[in-house]
Amino acid sequence: MKRILVVALAIVLVCAAVGLADGVLRITFAWPCKIDPAVGSDQASSSALLNMYDTLVYPDTSGNALAHVATSWEVSDDSLVWTFHLRNDVRFHDGTTLTAEDVKYSMDRLLTTGEGYAFLFLGRVESTAAIDDYTVRFTFSKPFGPFLTTLYRLYILNKDLVEAQTSASGPYGEKGDYGKGFLTDHDAGSGPYTCREFRVEEELVMDKNPSYWMPMDAQAPSEVHFIGTTEAATVRTLLARGELEISDQWQTNEAFAALDQIDGVDVMAMTPGQAFYMMIHNRKAPTDDIHFRKAMAYAMDYQTVVTQIFPGTVQARGPVPQNVPGADPTVFQYTRDLAKAREELALSPYDPDKYPIEIHWVAEVPDEEKICLLFMSNMAEIGIKVKVVKVPWMSVIDEMAQMETSAHIVTVFDSPHFPEAGSLIESRYHSSSAPTWEQNEWLLDPELDALIERSIATVDRTERFALYAQIQHTIVDLCPSIFPFEDVERHAYRSDRIVWPAAEGEVNPIMGYPFAARLIRILP
Amino acid sequence: MSVLKFLIKRLIYSIFVLLGLSVLIFGISRVLPGDPVRMALGARAPQWAVENMRAAMHLDQPLYAQYWYWLSGAVRGDLGQSLVTRRQVSADIAEFFPATLELALFAGIIMAAFGITFGAIAGRYRNRWIDNVIRIFSYIGVVTPSYVFAILFVLLFGYLLRVFPTIGRISGGIVRPPTITGLMTVDSLLSGNFVALGDAFLHLVLPGVSLALGSLAQQARIARASISDNLNKDYIASVRSFGVPERVIMCKYLLKPSLIPTMSILGLDFAGIVANAFLVELIFNWPGFSRYGVNAMLNKDLNAVAAVVMVLGMLFITVNILVDLGVAWLDPRVRLGTERGK
Numbered sequence: 001m002k003r004i005l006v007v008a009l010a011i012v013l014v015c016a017a018v019g020l021a022d023g024v025l026r027i028t029f030a031w032p033c034k035i036d037p038a039v040g041s042d043q044a045s046s047s048a049l050l051n052m053y054d055t056l057v058y059p060d061t062s063g064n065a066l067a068h069v070a071t072s073w074e075v076s077d078d079s080l081v082w083t084f085h086l087r088n089d090v091r092f093h094d095g096t097t098l099t100a101e102d103v104k105y106s107m108d109r110l111l112t113t114g115e116g117y118a119f120l121f122l123g124r125v126e127s128t129a130a131i132d133d134y135t136v137r138f139t140f141s142k143p144f145g146p147f148l149t150t151l152y153r154l155y156i157l158n159k160d161l162v163e164a165q166t167s168a169s170g171p172y173g174e175k176g177d178y179g180k181g182f183l184t185d186h187d188a189g190s191g192p193y194t195c196r197e198f199r200v201e202e203e204l205v206m207d208k209n210p211s212y213w214m215p216m217d218a219q220a221p222s223e224v225h226f227i228g229t230t231e232a233a234t235v236r237t238l239l240a241r242g243e244l245e246i247s248d249q250w251q252t253n254e255a256f257a258a259l260d261q262i263d264g265v266d267v268m269a270m271t272p273g274q275a276f277y278m279m280i281h282n283r284k285a286p287t288d289d290i291h292f293r294k295a296m297a298y299a300m301d302y303q304t305v306v307t308q309i310f311p312g313t314v315q316a317r318g319p320v321p322q323n324v325p326g327a328d329p330t331v332f333q334y335t336r337d338l339a340k341a342r343e344e345l346a347l348s349p350y351d352p353d354k355y356p357i358e359i360h361w362v363a364e365v366p367d368e369e370k371i372c373l374l375f376m377s378n379m380a381e382i383g384i385k386v387k388v389v390k391v392p393w394m395s396v397i398d399e400m401a402q403m404e405t406s407a408h409i410v411t412v413f414d415s416p417h418f419p420e421a422g423s424l425i426e427s428r429y430h431s432s433s434a435p436t437w438e439q440n441e442w443l444l445d446p447e448l449d450a451l452i453e454r455s456i457a458t459v460d461r462t463e464r465f466a467l468y469a470q471i472q473h474t475i476v477d478l479c480p481s482i483f484p485f486e487d488v489e490r491h492a493y494r495s496d497r498i499v500w501p502a503a504e505g506e507v508n509p510i511m512g513y514p515f516a517a518r519l520i521r522i523l524p
Numbered sequence: 525m526s527v528l529k530f531l532i533k534r535l536i537y538s539i540f541v542l543l544g545l546s547v548l549i550f551g552i553s554r555v556l557p558g559d560p561v562r563m564a565l566g567a568r569a570p571q572w573a574v575e576n577m578r579a580a581m582h583l584d585q586p587l588y589a590q591y592w593y594w595l596s597g598a599v600r601g602d603l604g605q606s607l608v609t610r611r612q613v614s615a616d617i618a619e620f621f622p623a624t625l626e627l628a629l630f631a632g633i634i635m636a637a638f639g640i641t642f643g644a645i646a647g648r649y650r651n652r653w654i655d656n657v658i659r660i661f662s663y664i665g666v667v668t669p670s671y672v673f674a675i676l677f678v679l680l681f682g683y684l685l686r687v688f689p690t691i692g693r694i695s696g697g698i699v700r701p702p703t704i705t706g707l708m709t710v711d712s713l714l715s716g717n718f719v720a721l722g723d724a725f726l727h728l729v730l731p732g733v734s735l736a737l738g739s740l741a742q743q744a745r746i747a748r749a750s751i752s753d754n755l756n757k758d759y760i761a762s763v764r765s766f767g768v769p770e771r772v773i774m775c776k777y778l779l780k781p782s783l784i785p786t787m788s789i790l791g792l793d794f795a796g797i798v799a800n801a802f803l804v805e806l807i808f809n810w811p812g813f814s815r816y817g818v819n820a821m822l823n824k825d826l827n828a829v830a831a832v833v834m835v836l837g838m839l840f841i842t843v844n845i846l847v848d849l850g851v852a853w854l855d856p857r858v859r860l861g862t863e864r865g866k
Contacts, residue, residue, distance in 0.1 A: 024696075032608055032819070039610060041566060114573025115565050122570050171580045184610050200609045201620060201819075202692060202811040225696065229809040233675045237682040237690050394558025394824060397567070417568070427568070436567045 023222035023522050025498065027246040027515060028235055031228030033204055035195065036183035037106065037155035038113045043249075045116075046153075046512030048204055048226060053155030053189035056084055056103065057148055059513060061506050063325040063419035065148035069098065069156065069190075079143035079459045086134040090213045092158040092190045100130035105159035107138070109178055117153035120418060143457040145464045149418045152510055158188040192216060192518040193224055203227050206517070219499075219521040239265050239492060245522075246500065246515075247492040253311065256490055264496035268503035270514065272489045273324040274415035275316050277428070278359070278375070278482035279440035280408065286350035287357060287408050293479045295348065297334040298341035299378045305484045309370045312490070316483035318472045319428060323486075323509055326421030328469035331476045334483075341382045356385035357408035360399070363392045368411045371484060375409075397437050410440040413487060419510045421468040422456050429475060441480040448474060497523055527849065534848075538841045542834065546598075549833040550591050553826050560824040564607035581605075581826070594830065604827030608819060613831045616816060621835065622706025623693060624805070624812035628797040629707075630732035635740040636790055640783065642740075643747020647782070648774060650752050658744060665741025671803035674734040678807060681730060688730050689723075691809035698723050731808040735801055739793035743786055750782040784854050791847035795840045 027047075034040035035048050058068035070084040090098040107128045110118045126141040138147070162179035165186070170177025179188070187195035192214070193206035204226040208216070229235065230250040238244035240262050247259065260267045278300075286292045302315045314322075318331035345352065359375060361368040369390065376386040389407070391399070396412075399405040416423035426433070430452050433439045451474070455467035493500055499521040502514035561577045562569070578584045581604070582593045597604060603613035646658040682690035693708045694700055701711040701720050709728065712721035754760060755778065763777050801814035813832070820828035 034610065036610070114570045114576075118573070119566075119568035119570065171576060180610065199811055200611065200616075201816060202809060205696070227691065227809060229691065229806070231807050231809070233678045233683075234690055234807055234809060237678050240683055241686055241690075392557070394556070394563065397559070397562065398557045438567060 024225065025221035025223070025246070025517055025520060025522065026225040026227060026238070026244045028227045028229050028238070028244060028248040030230050030248060030250055032200065033198075033226060033228065034116075035185070035187060035198060035204065036180060037116065037157060037189075038110050038118065038178070038183075039116045039180070041116045041153075043511055044226060044228070047515040048206075049155050050152075050191070050512050051193040051206060051224065051515070051517050052187040052191045052195055053157070054090060054098070054191050055154055055156065056086075056151045059149070059152055059419065059508055059510050061508050063149065063509055065151070069103075073148075075459055079145075079457070080140045082138045082140070082147060083131070084136050084138075086136065087213070088134050090190050091211060092161065093187065093194045093209060094158065094161055095211075096158060096160060098156060098158075098190050099133045100136035101133075102156050102159045103136045103154075104128040104130045105162070106154060106157045109157065109162075109175075110154065112172060112175065113178060113180075117150075117417075120150040120153055143459060145456055145458045145460075146418055146420045146422055149420055152418070152513075155189065157183075158190070161188045192220075192516075196223070201228065212518075214518075216518050217521055219523070220518050221520060221522050224517045235259075235492075236262075239494065242494065242497065245494045245498050249489045249491055251490075251492070256492060259492035262492075264494055265492050266495040266503070267490055267492045268500070269312060269488045269490045270502055270507040271321065271323045271486060271509070272415060272511065273321045273419065273509045274413055274487040274489070275319075275321045275424075276310075276371070276411070276413050276484050276487060277319075278371075278484060279410045279412060280479075280481055281403075281406050281440055281442060282478075282480050283403060283442045283444070284406070284408060286348065286352070286355035289348045289350055290479060291344045291348040292350055292352075295341045295344035295382060296379060296384065297479055297482050298337045298344060299382045299384075300334070300482055300484065301336050301374060301378050302334070302484060303336070304374055305371060309367065309374065310485055310487070312488050313485040316486045318476045318483060319481065320421040320424050320468075320472055321415075321486040323507075324416055324421055324424065325419055325509075326465045326468040328421075328472045330469075331472045334479075336378075338381060345382055345384070352382075352384040356387060358387045358389055359409040359411065360389045360391045360396060360407040361411045362396055363390045365413070372411065400437050400440055401435050403434075403442050406440050406442065409482075412437065412440075414438055415511065420464075421472070422452070422464065425468065425471050425475070426452050426456060429471075429480070443478070443480055445478075499523065530848075531845070534841075534845050538838075538845075541841060542837055545837045546595065546830065546834060547591070549830050550594065551587075553824070553829050554587060554590070556824060558824050560607055560826050563824055583826075594827070598831075598834070603831040606820070606828045607825045608823050608828065613827045616828065617813065617831060617835060618706070620811060620813040620816045623708075623810060624798050624801055624814055626693075626707040626709065627728065627732055627735060627801060627805075627810065627812060628794055630728045631736035631739070631797050632790070632794045634733060634736040635743055635793065638736075639740040639743025639790075640747050640786060642744040643786070644751060644774070644779060644782075646744065646748040647751025647755065650748070650755075655748070658748070662741040662744045662748075665737050666745065668738065669803075670734050670738050670800075671807060673737050674731065674804045674807040677730045677734055689727050690730065693727050693810065694720060694724050695727075727808075731801075731804050731810055734804050734807075735797050739790075739797070742793065743790060746789055747782060747786045750785050751778060754778055754782050780854055784851055787850050787854060788847055791843040791850070792840075795836075795843045798839055799836050 029044035033044035033048055037049055037053060040049055054069045056070040057065040060066055069086055069090055071087055073084045075082050092098060111121060124140055124144045125138055127139045129137045131137050165182035166179045167177040167181050172178045185198040192209050192212045194209050196207045197205045206224040208222045230248045232251060232255045235247050236259060239259060256267050259265055280287045280293050282288055306313045306315050317333045320327040359372050361372045372388045376388050379386045427438045429443055431444050431449050434442050434444060451471055455464055458464040493503060501519050508514055561574050565573055582590050601614060606613050606616055609616055642658050646655040649655050678690050681688045698720050701715040701717045704711045704714050708724040709721055712724055763773055801812060802818040805812040805815040817832035820832055
């Protein structure tokens with residue numbers, strides 16, 4: 001019996017020692033995580049990809065593109081050809097050199113599969129050519145101004161390795177499965193970390209790349225674990241035991257308050273550029289009338305939202321969160337004014353008694369219901385009857401696919417796909433997004449479409465941003481949506497064990513980039 | 525009827541049950557709202573990519589044709605590709621099922637051993653203080669969902685006392701044993717990796733006990749009731765009148781017949797653990813089959829949903845057959861359901 005106890009104690013001590021291993025960074029994420037650069041596009045996947053792969057350019061904390069694998073670049077006079085000159089000292093994890101062929105292969109693969117972040121380049125990049133070993137050229141079908149910022153999502157693959165691991169059978173003709181089977185649980189990158197093990201339902205383990213081409217801080221984590229859980233009790237226990245350095249963002253307010261009480265744990269907040277929208281159907285009675293929409297916008301109690309329901313957030317100003325490059329701080333901001341709401345309602349041809357409206361909220365995000373109930377109460381004050389309907393996300397997508405089945409109002413969180421106002425403006429208000437979950441407004445406004453397309457096509461940043469500002473003013477004038485708040489993303493982290501730039505205010509506003517492990521230091 | 529005949533008959537019935545189940549789950553999964561391919565590829569994926577994947581999965585075919593493709597693939601062991609993990613569903617099940625099976629076996633051993641023991645003690649000493657204590661704890665166990673135990677155990681043994689690991693099947697710094705059976709403890713033992721064995725066992729304790737407690741309490745209540753009933757039977761009074769000691773009466777004459785209802789419930793509870801372990805697997809970040817199944821349903825992962833339901837169906841059928849055999853062994857009057865009344 002005594003011997004059994006001694007063995008058991010020894011095992012417990014071994015486990016404890018394992019938990020306190022030096023140089024380990026552990027982060028919890030909402031799962032699943034997909035580590036194929038042509039598949040993953042959510043937070044866990046994006047965070048994993050940027051740690052295992054390199055990109056041509058790298059964003060600074062303002063979202064500006066800095067040289068990375070590309071040392072320089074130039075754009076043709078007609079803005080249709082972009083040429084990038086590459087470093088010659090970037091090595092993949094198997095020791096081979098990264099060349100222009102690898103960049104071309106990565107872009108071609110992304111465009112052929114059409115998944116992941118392919119939508120950023122599809123219909124824009126016409127062809128990619130390797131001019132020589134270290135020069136790559138992208139040719140566009142039409143000018144695309146924010147191209148540099150979309151390159152943060154072009155993760156460069158080791159062509160030879162992927163081709164060697166490609167299965168001949170697959171849906172891509174002579175390309176077989178295009179390496180998808182292999183890349184499901186392996187990496188083929190040159191990034192600061194290599195994939196040691198990927199257990200698809202559980203955990204991704206990455207090791208520091210000892211021969212990374214960029215200098216890395218000696219205190220950068222030697223191994224990084226992405227753990228697939230957001231369960232509150234588990235996260236709290238792991239943080240308290242020192243077996244987790246950064247929590248996921250999906251903890252409740254109460255959970256974050258409890259985590260903040262743990263010795264050595266702090267809670268940080270960053271603005272990821274995500275906003276909450278109440279998307280109003282602009283082609284269905286009675287919300288097709290601008291006065292009816294404005295009445296609702298004036299009657300909404302924004303202060304209660306940002307102080308009581310989502311404390312720590314700020315009221316949104318128009319369609320673009322203020323920390324997204326290109327957001328205009330001068331656009332009109334609606335505030336609660338019941339007198340103005342009644343004035344607008346009086347101008348509407350619709351009698352609110354005869355036109356009750358429905359607001360649909362996403363069943364998987366319970367906090368949305370609180371806003372909807374507040375909205376119902378606010379609207380009752382001006383005589384508008386609101387029915388609050390809980391709808392599963394899959395059904396939301398289905399009903400929003402057609403104008404006839406879309407609800408009067410649908411609530412949703414959305415964020416830019418590339419770090420510029422143009423991304424949100426396009427995905428939220430361009431006609432091309434009308435049948436998707438990103439637009440319930442059904443604006444279908446050819447003039448606005450043309451303006452959006454013009455802005456996206458403008459290569460000069462200053463000019464482009466001026467057009468973004470003009471569009472934001474136009475959208476707010478149309479009052480197609482209610483903009484309750486800009487979201488904050490919070491994480492609990494072990495401030496006694498790590499130095500995390502994002503927690504120090506150096507927030508990179510692009511999904512995944514705050515989790516670049518090479519920039520995080522593990523304290524001795 | 526011989527055991528062999530019984531088994532053949534049940535296996536033939538099982539084929540029809542599984543076919544019916546496959547038609548049912550196939551139909552239900554297809555009529556649920558939401559486009560699974562659009563969900564997998566994302567809202568911004570181009571339509572041609574969505575169409576290509578639909579074609580690759582035969583979703584552009586009529587429902588009967590889809591069913592035929594799926595059934596003929598399943599017979600060959602090809603369960604299709606998962607939209608969530610992007611791997612073959614058969615590979616996913618081969619990885620995740622043993623994890624849950626190990627958990628269920630561990631929980632099953634606990635619930636059988638302790639449930640029957642506590643039930644026997646309570647039945648033997650009914651209406652005494654120990655019976656009352658066991659009954660109170662049984663009530664608590666029966667009405668408390670396993671995920672509540674899981675959260676309590678994480679907070680108590682993981683957060684406060686810090687004596688048990690709280691996530692995964694094995695600690696990160698420990699060399700994992702080669703996959704032989706998929707059961708981490710068994711593979712550790714077979715490969716002689718005793719550090720991994722001890723660590724894997726520690727990882728089993730909290731989720732295993734969390735899953736076992738509810739069924740354990742139920743077993744205890746059923747065993748107690750059964751023993752209490754049999755205690756009043758004439759044959760026990762007769763045995764007692766011969767002066768047979770109480771311990772012998774308990775072990776030789778009372779326990780075996782009293783286990784029949786317990787055995788029936790035990791089998792169903794075991795299969796139920798595999799099917800219902802989702803929340804416990806979520807809390808302990810256990811890469812198991814139940815969690816995989818629920819994620820598949822949430823993401824409308826058609827091939828994975830069908831495969832999970834079929835595996836669960838097969839598990840329930842197998843367990844039921846084993847339970848019937850067990851009951852027949854325990855009770856000589858039962859002749860596998862055919863010669864009754866002759």
